[in-house]
Amino acid sequence: MGKYILKRCGYIVVVFMILSLLMYSLYNLIPTDPARQELEPQRKALKADEYQMLYQQLRKEMGLDDPLIVRYLRWIGLWKDTDGTFNGVFEGNFGYSNLYKRNVVDVIKTPMGNTIFINIFSTIASLGITIPLGIYCAVHKGKRFDSVTQVVTMLGYSIPVYIIALIFMYLLCVLWRVFPIMGTKTPGAVYANGWQEFVDMLYHIALPVIVMTFGSLGGMTRYVRSAMIDALSMDYIRTARAKGLREKVVIYSHAWRNALLPVITSILGWFLGIFGGSVIIENTFSLNGMGKLYWQGLNNMDFELVLAIQMFYSIVSLIGSLLIDISYGLVDPRVRVDK
Amino acid sequence: MKKLLAMLLALCMVLSVAGALAEAPAEHVLVYGASTEINGDFAPGAWWTNNATDKMLRDFTNDYSVIASDQGGALVVNNTVASSVEGVMNEDGTKTYTVKLNDGLVFNNGEAITIKDFLWSTAFSCSSVASEVGAKMTGYLTIVGGQDYYDGKAETITGLRMLDDNTYQISIVADKVPYYFDISYASTSAYSMKYWLGENVDIADDGNGVYFKGLSKDAIEKQLEYARFNAGEDRVSAGPYNLVEFDQASKQATLVINENYQGNFEGQKPSIPKIVITKAEDATWFDALKTGAFNFYDTITDGEHINNAMDLIEDEANKDVLGYGFNYVQFDRPGYGKLMFQSDFGPTQFPAVRHAIAHLLDRNEFANRFCAGWGGVVNGPYGTAMWMTKESEEWLDENLDNYAYNPEKAIELLVEDGWVLDENGNEYVEGVRYKEVTEEQAGQYVHTKKLDDGRILMGCEIEWSSSEGNSVSELLGIMLANGEQTAAAGIKINQNIMSFAELLNYMYRDATQGDKYGVPTYCMYNLASNFTSIYDMSYSYTLDPDMVAEGYNTDYIFDEELDKLSMDMVYGVEAGDDAAYLDIWQKFIKRWNELLPEVPLYSNIYISVYPDWLENYNQDSYWDFEQAILYATIAE
Numbered sequence: 008m009g010k011y012i013l014k015r016c017g018y019i020v021v022v023f024m025i026l027s028l029l030m031y032s033l034y035n036l037i038p039t040d041p042a043r044q045e046l047e048p049q050r051k052a053l054k055a056d057e058y059q060m061l062y063q064q065l066r067k068e069m070g071l072d073d074p075l076i077v078r079y080l081r082w083i084g085l086w087k088d089t090d091g092t093f094n095g096v097f098e099g100n101f102g103y104s105n106l107y108k109r110n111v112v113d114v115i116k117t118p119m120g121n122t123i124f125i126n127i128f129s130t131i132a133s134l135g136i137t138i139p140l141g142i143y144c145a146v147h148k149g150k151r152f153d154s155v156t157q158v159v160t161m162l163g164y165s166i167p168v169y170i171i172a173l174i175f176m177y178l179l180c181v182l183w184r185v186f187p188i189m190g191t192k193t194p195g196a197v198y199a200n201g202w203q204e205f206v207d208m209l210y211h212i213a214l215p216v217i218v219m220t221f222g223s224l225g226g227m228t229r230y231v232r233s234a235m236i237d238a239l240s241m242d243y244i245r246t247a248r249a250k251g252l253r254e255k256v257v258i259y260s261h262a263w264r265n266a267l268l269p270v271i272t273s274i275l276g277w278f279l280g281i282f283g284g285s286v287i288i289e290n291t292f293s294l295n296g297m298g299k300l301y302w303q304g305l306n307n308m309d310f311e312l313v314l315a316i317q318m319f320y321s322i323v324s325l326i327g328s329l330l331i332d333i334s335y336g337l338v339d340p341r342v343r344v345d346k
Numbered sequence: 347m348k349k350l351l352a353m354l355l356a357l358c359m360v361l362s363v364a365g366a367l368a369e370a371p372a373e374h375v376l377v378y379g380a381s382t383e384i385n386g387d388f389a390p391g392a393w394w395t396n397n398a399t400d401k402m403l404r405d406f407t408n409d410y411s412v413i414a415s416d417q418g419g420a421l422v423v424n425n426t427v428a429s430s431v432e433g434v435m436n437e438d439g440t441k442t443y444t445v446k447l448n449d450g451l452v453f454n455n456g457e458a459i460t461i462k463d464f465l466w467s468t469a470f471s472c473s474s475v476a477s478e479v480g481a482k483m484t485g486y487l488t489i490v491g492g493q494d495y496y497d498g499k500a501e502t503i504t505g506l507r508m509l510d511d512n513t514y515q516i517s518i519v520a521d522k523v524p525y526y527f528d529i530s531y532a533s534t535s536a537y538s539m540k541y542w543l544g545e546n547v548d549i550a551d552d553g554n555g556v557y558f559k560g561l562s563k564d565a566i567e568k569q570l571e572y573a574r575f576n577a578g579e580d581r582v583s584a585g586p587y588n589l590v591e592f593d594q595a596s597k598q599a600t601l602v603i604n605e606n607y608q609g610n611f612e613g614q615k616p617s618i619p620k621i622v623i624t625k626a627e628d629a630t631w632f633d634a635l636k637t638g639a640f641n642f643y644d645t646i647t648d649g650e651h652i653n654n655a656m657d658l659i660e661d662e663a664n665k666d667v668l669g670y671g672f673n674y675v676q677f678d679r680p681g682y683g684k685l686m687f688q689s690d691f692g693p694t695q696f697p698a699v700r701h702a703i704a705h706l707l708d709r710n711e712f713a714n715r716f717c718a719g720w721g722g723v724v725n726g727p728y729g730t731a732m733w734m735t736k737e738s739e740e741w742l743d744e745n746l747d748n749y750a751y752n753p754e755k756a757i758e759l760l761v762e763d764g765w766v767l768d769e770n771g772n773e774y775v776e777g778v779r780y781k782e783v784t785e786e787q788a789g790q791y792v793h794t795k796k797l798d799d800g801r802i803l804m805g806c807e808i809e810w811s812s813s814e815g816n817s818v819s820e821l822l823g824i825m826l827a828n829g830e831q832t833a834a835a836g837i838k839i840n841q842n843i844m845s846f847a848e849l850l851n852y853m854y855r856d857a858t859q860g861d862k863y864g865v866p867t868y869c870m871y872n873l874a875s876n877f878t879s880i881y882d883m884s885y886s887y888t889l890d891p892d893m894v895a896e897g898y899n900t901d902y903i904f905d906e907e908l909d910k911l912s913m914d915m916v917y918g919v920e921a922g923d924d925a926a927y928l929d930i931w932q933k934f935i936k937r938w939n940e941l942l943p944e945v946p947l948y949s950n951i952y953i954s955v956y957p958d959w960l961e962n963y964n965q966d967s968y969w970d971f972e973q974a975i976l977y978a979t980i981a982e
Contacts, residue, residue: 038859039847043897046482047850054522055885057484059896064477107385108394108480109575117594181633184667188630188639192596194622195375208595293627295597303383308847 008336012329019325024083026321027096027314031079034310042066044308045105082311096318102311106304111315115300121191122284122296125212129219130277137224138270141231146258148236156228164225169287172218176291179214186214189293215292219285223277230273234266241265268339272331279327283320374959374980376618378971379626379640384597388581388589389574390467390537393481399623405972406601406621407583410459412445413533414611418733419879419968421529424611427451431532433921439520440490440505443532447512451536454581454588454604459536461511466539466549468516469556472496472503478563479570488531490517491555502555526916526927527880541582544569586616586976599623616976618960632658638668641957644971647679647950649718655955671958676951680729680967681876683716683818685945688853690902692791692869693806696781698763699837700942702756703808703870704749706835707826711751713948716821720951725749726935729877730949731967734931741932746939753831760836765806771797779806779836790865807838811853811868813846818872818947842868854897866902872947879968883912883934887943901943908937 042065046058053061070078070089080086082102084095094100102111144153163171180188187193191211198204238244239262247257284298297316304312335342380399387395388404412431414424423431430446451459470476471485472492486492490505505517518531525531539547543566548559573581577592577599587601601621609615624640632654635643646652658664658672665671685703687694694700713721725746728735735742765779774780780803788794793805810827812819819841826832827839850856853871857864885898887909894902911934919926954965963978965971 037847038851038863040851040856040859043850043854043856044847053484054487055888055893055896055898057487060484060487061482062896068480106395108387121595176630176633180637184637188634188637189627190596190598190624190639192593192598194377194598194624194640195600195620290627291629293625293630295595 008333012333015329015332019322019329022325023318023321027083027318028079030314030317030321031082032075034314035075035078037308037310039308040071041105041308041310042069042071082314101315101318104304104309104312106307106309106312111312114312115297115315115319118284118296118300119282121294122289122298123281124208125215125219125294125296126281126283128212128216129223130281132216132220133223133227134274134277136220137227138231140224141228142235142258142263144228144232145235145239148232153232160225160228162225163221164229166222168218168222168285169291171222172215172288172291175214175218175221179217187211191294212294215288215294219288227273227277231266231270234269235262238262238266264338268335271334271338275327275331275334279323282323374619376621376642376957376960376975377640378621378623378642378644379631379634380623380644381626381628381631383625384592384599384623386575386577386592386594388577388592389481389570390535391483393476393483394574402970402972403589403599403601403623405585405970406587407454407581407585407589407604408535408537409585409607409610410451410536411533412447412464412535413530415879415968415973416611417966417969417973419731420733421527421879422611423529426609426611426613427536431529433529433532435524436517439523440517441523441528441531442505442515442517443529444509444513444515445532445534447514449512451584451608452606453536453538453584454606456606457538457582459538459584461508461514462549463536463539464534465506465508465514465556466543466558467537468534469503469506469549469558470543470561472506473558473561474498475558475561475563475566479567488518488522490519492519495557500555502551502557504555506551506556508549508551508556524917524920526919526921526923527882528921530880536584538582538584542566542570542573586610587621597625610973610976614976617979618975621975635672635955636661636664641670641672642960642971643955644965645952645954647952649716649720649950652720652951652953653718655953659955665958672955673958673960673963674953674955675963675965676953677966678730679721679876679950679952680731680878681874682724682729682946682949683874684872684947685822686853686871686873686901687943687945688866688869688871688900688902689941689943690904691789691866692793693781693804693808693837694869695787696763697941698759699765699806699808700945701749702759702835702837703826704942704945705752705756705759706829706832706837707822707945707947708751709749709945709947712821712825715825716818716948717950720953721948722951723748724946724949726939726946727875727877727883727944728881728935729967732877732881734881734928737928738932738935742935745932745936749942749945753835756831756835756837760806765836767803769795769803769805771799771801771803774836777836778838780804781806791869792867805838806836807840808870809868810839810841810870810872811849812841812843812872813849814843816872819843822872822947839870853900855895856897881931882916884916885913887912903941903943905937905941908934908941911937 042062045065046062066072068089070081077086081088082095084093084097088094104111104114107114140156144156147153176188179185187210191208193207196207244257244262247261284296284301286298286302289296289299290302301313301316304316382398384399384403385395385397387397387400390404390408410427412424412428413421416422428445428447431443433441433443435441447461447464453459468485471483472489472495474496476483486496489503491500491503492505494500495503507515509515516532518528546560546565549556550559577589579590581589586604586607588604589599590602591600603616603619607615626634626640626643631643634640636658646655655674659674687700689695709723713723724730725748760779765781766774767780767782768774768777769780782801783804785802788802788804791804793807794802796802823841827841832839849871851859851863852868855864855866885893887903887905888894888899889904889906889909911930915927915930915934919930956963959981961979961981963974965974
């Protein structure tokens with residue numbers, strides 16, 4: 008097992024290097040001049056000589072006149088930076104945000120915290136609903152409840168999340184005024200203690216969490232239902248029932264454990280998705296999360312920020328796929344992962 | 347399953363009740379919905395970043411500038427800060443301003459403001475350390491001796507003098523004066539040197555000019571970083587409000603009145619106790635305003651949105667639910683949306699074609715449709731809120747061509763200019779008009795052809811670059827490019843949709859981004875211009891090829907008179923000589939209107955919506971929220 012993990016880690020490093028070179032090159036292919044872009048808003052306020060001075064200074068600082076491969080190696084930390092030091096990803100510097108004029112790591116911290124906080128609730132709620140619901144529907148396959156659930160989950164699956172968000176927002180915020188429409192904090196609120204602040208935040212994120220949960224019900228419910236139906240049709244289930252085992256034991260100990268193998272890929276994917284923000288939800292509800300940050304980075308061509316976010320997700324995905332492979336072995340003893 | 351549903355319902359109830367537990371905001375808190383998110387960089391000026399909402403917060407917290415901008419955008423001496431500002435032209439062509447500061451000014455923490463607090467940032471802009479820490483400051487190009495100090499050739503900044511505890515002098519290099527707005531060079535602002543640079547840095551003047559003691563990147567970097575992003579009780583500032591909180595997670599900033607503030611340039615102090623700045627999303631701002639997520643929405647630009655806001659203002663039922671209603675203030679946009687031509691190649695190098703295009707577009711109808719009734723049309727590079735425009739209303743009506751919608755006139759102009767051939771060089775009957783041109787006029791433009799008889803023809807086919815997702819482009823497509831009148835006139839306009847970054851590459855002819863951008867390709871762009879209160883068009887129409895290559899004169903219109911007028915308007919007029927400035931401004935506008943390097947399309951009317959418990963709020967084109975709110979009061 009250890010050897011297998013070590014080998015996979017080696018692959019991860021190689022894939023990361025190739026991916027980083029590809030991503031870096033792609034962003035640098037976009038015909039834009041970051042120095043000019045940065046100074047553009049100030050052009051009117053600057054005299055011609057001032058503009059030119061700052062423009063040249065910025066190009067030099069950004070190393071824009073160097074070849075692509077030099078810039079890549081500098082970014083990754085294998086080439087000396089313009090200040091003569093090695094100062095790239097390998098040295099812990101994930102880049103500098105041109106939009107925020109701060110190190111990317113400092114920019115990412117808060118949105119990442121927000122995204123994880125919101126996604127944890129959403130993921131737990133989604134799994135907490137979909138797994139029992141999927142199992143219940145599979146066990147009661149063809150009954151009225153199952154049919155209704157199929158229709159509702161199909162609707163949830165088909166309707167884009169931004170439509171769901173707007174409908175929920177209209178109903179729960181504008182019409183009935185149950186939840187606040189945006190943000191994570193009541194503007195101008197004075198909190199007596201941290202608990203009050205936490206409760207206010209929960210109140211604000213409730214609707215985004217409900218929308219995210221509702222939007223994700225369809226897929227997982229149907230997935231679990233289908234896996235359970237397969238499992239329940241197996242001979243060993245008939246045998247278990249013939250042995251006189253209680254129905255709960257049959258369902259949860261025999262059927263569910265065997266249905267878990269295909270489901271676990273999705274479940275782990277969801278947990279890894281905790282790090283990833285939703286561009287639509289975060290923009291709609293004005294939440295300062297990773298999805299929104301990523302969107303802003305793209306819109307403002309803040310490529311070092313975007314690259315850092317993408318490379319982070321690449322690593323999360325690579326590690327995630329390793330974890331999924333390992334978990335197969337843990338869930339199903341028939342699967343060996345040491346080769 | 348029933349248990350599960352019951353649990354879910356219970357969870358919803360708990361969350362909604364949780365909201366009620368949170369402390370509601372105090373009454374009469376102004377919650378400002380900003381269309382731009384706060385980045386959180388509160389450094390003075392635009393040393394690092396130029397985010398609009400960050401700038402607003404900076405202005406709220408730093409207002410002790412020697413020179414301020416009044417309600418009409420004119421530069422005035424801030425008498426709260428300085429008792430006198432006097433400028434003298436020197437024999438060597440430089441100009442020296444002597445500024446006498448008032449006594450008794452203090453920061454928000456009660457510490458006295460000294461002359462050093464006024465001067466260090468100007469001196470810093472002459473130091474190479476500013477560049478080392480990444481600040482974009484160019485004071486060294488303006489102040490006498492600044493360049494030498496920046497280059498390390500001089501120990502002091504000779505043009506910056508600290509004469510006594512209240513008086514300083516600032517000398518401006520000869521090639522920057524006289525300048526109509528040169529009083530702005532005399533301005534410094536009060537920033538706590540201790541807060542921004544730390545306790546180990548000082549400035550002094552031993553008689554030869556100001557210099558730093560102990561300044562280095564290592565000495566200040568940490569403190570500077572802290573000071574830039576810090577918001578809280580320990581933030582030292584000198585403006586009408588204190589930035590007491592910036593919540594990174596929610597991107598909300600909270601401002602409370604600075605009790606030590608002695609007023610703006612008119613001595614006005616604020617009375618709205620608390621202002622919260624939060625982000626408004628484009629898609630949901632209306633519902634957010636309606637449900638009270640914020641109660642102030644600044645500068646609504648879109649006509650349809652304005653109409654929605656007006657409905658909300660009249661919505662009595664919503665007023666009953668919220669407990670307050672809304673009012674609005676309207677003001678003119680200090681700028682316009684435009685069609686910009688590049689006038690050195692293709693058909694648009696000929697004034698007749700530019701004029702013909704203007705006559706082919708019903709600009710009044712365009713403005714009416716685009717702005718949904720909240721906009722108008724101008725005939726030159728000006729905004730209706732400028733004092734020059736107000737002074738010249740009659741003159742503008744009498745002297746400018748308004749290029750009224752007139753397809754027949756467009757055809758007449760084209761015929762007069764020689765667009766009388768078809769693509770084979772025969773007399774024009776229908777389709778696209780052609781004109782015989784010289785090799786130089788033809789250049790590399792794609793719609794030119796050489797006939798067997800040696801004649802070179804250029805088709806009146808305009809390549810138009812428009813940015814993606816742009817509603818102006820869509821309307822232009824309908825009303826101009828695909829309009830029957832355009833085809834009937836023999837003009838063809840080809841719309842090319844691209845990203846804004848790519849549009850800029852073509853507009854600046856930036857070959858560093860790819861060879862194709864260096865070749866003049868698109869002769870028409872749709873863009874927008876806004877004018878600041880400092881109306882300075884110098885270098886915008888320069889003939890200098892080096893400056894053109896650097897991105898000045900993006901209209902590529904090379905007219906000596908226009909260039910001279912644009913330069914003389916600011917560099918040929920002494921500060922304060924408004925009559926001379928106005929005279930040249932009028933000549934400049936007239937010449938521009940004749941040449942028509944751009945067709946102004948629409949100039950919006952904006953509105954800002956505010957709660958009805960706010961009184962005396964008078965925002966204007968050059969009088970922004972952070973300035974106007976100082977005069978606002980809470981209704982009894």
